Amino acid sequence: MVKDAQINVVAICGSLRDGSTTHAALSVALAGAEDEGAEVELIDLRDYQLIFHSTAAEESNASKLKEKVRRAHGILLGTPEYHGSFSGVLKYVLDLMGHDEFENKVVGLIGVSGGRMGAVNALSMLRTVGASLRAWVVPTTVSIPHASDAFDEKGDFHDPELARRVKLVGREVTRFAILNYNN
Numbered sequence: 001m002v003k004d005a006q007i008n009v010v011a012i013c014g015s016l017r018d019g020s021t022t023h024a025a026l027s028v029a030l031a032g033a034e035d036e037g038a039e040v041e042l043i044d045l046r047d048y049q050l051i052f053h054s055t056a057a058e059e060s061n062a063s064k065l066k067e068k069v070r071r072a073h074g075i076l077l078g079t080p081e082y083h084g085s086f087s088g089v090l091k092y093v094l095d096l097m098g099h100d101e102f103e104n105k106v107v108g109l110i111g112v113s114g115g116r117m118g119a120v121n122a123l124s125m126l127r128t129v130g131a132s133l134r135a136w137v138v139p140t141t142v143s144i145p146h147a148s149d150a151f152d153e154k155g156d157f158h159d160p161e162l163a164r165r166v167k168l169v170g171r172e173v174t175r176f177a178i179l180n181y182n183n
């Protein structure tokens with residue numbers, strides 16, 4: 001339980017697809033964060049007009065997104081495996097941010113894939129990015145192979161063990177964010 005502060009955990013979804021399984025998995029992970037007392041928000045990047053070029057800053061609402069991530073104590077990153085890496089949109093968003101948003105924050109990673117190999121490359125690369133941003137990436141990461149078969153029509157996992165592990169990522173991020181906050 002949160003003793004001294006309201007811990008805030010945001011999740012950034014690296015898929016823009018309607019019916020995204022990354023989005024569904026992040027919802028489950030955030031439920032785990034809520035179980036530990038966190039206030040949560042799932043960031044759907046389709047809600048933001050993100051323009052990379054800095055001179056176009058007034059047309060972009062990247063600053064709104066950055067502020068949200070800057071205020072978070074814990075951050076979940078969800079991505080599909082795309083051509084042996086994480087998605088371009090997630091890379092784009094991470095490159096809009098930096099140490100101000102991530103340094104000393106607790107980060108959890110979840111990846112989905114269409115194939116049977118899972119999102120191992122995407123997760124490994126995101127772990128490297130997390131280290132570069134000087135974030136604390138929690139040890140539990142979850143890779144969901146055959147993602148299109150993993151959920152029922154309500155967005156719940158068919159496999160309760162997979163649901164437990166995905167929730168655990170959200171729980172760990174919150175627990176370590178609390179420890180981090182109290183130190």
Ligand SMILES: Cc1cc2nc3c(=O)[nH]c(=O)nc-3n(C[C@H](O)[C@H](O)[C@H](O)COP(=O)(O)O)c2cc1C
Pocket residue numbers: 015016017019020021022023079080081082083084085112113114115116117118147148
């Ligand atoms: C551009 C692109 C590249 C992909 N590359 C891979 C891949 O390398 N390995 C794999 O298993 N699945 C690959 N997939 C399948 C996605 O990982 C899979 O459809 C995933 O569920 C998409 O996530 P979403 O449901 O959150 O949109 C690719 C899909 C796209 C659109």
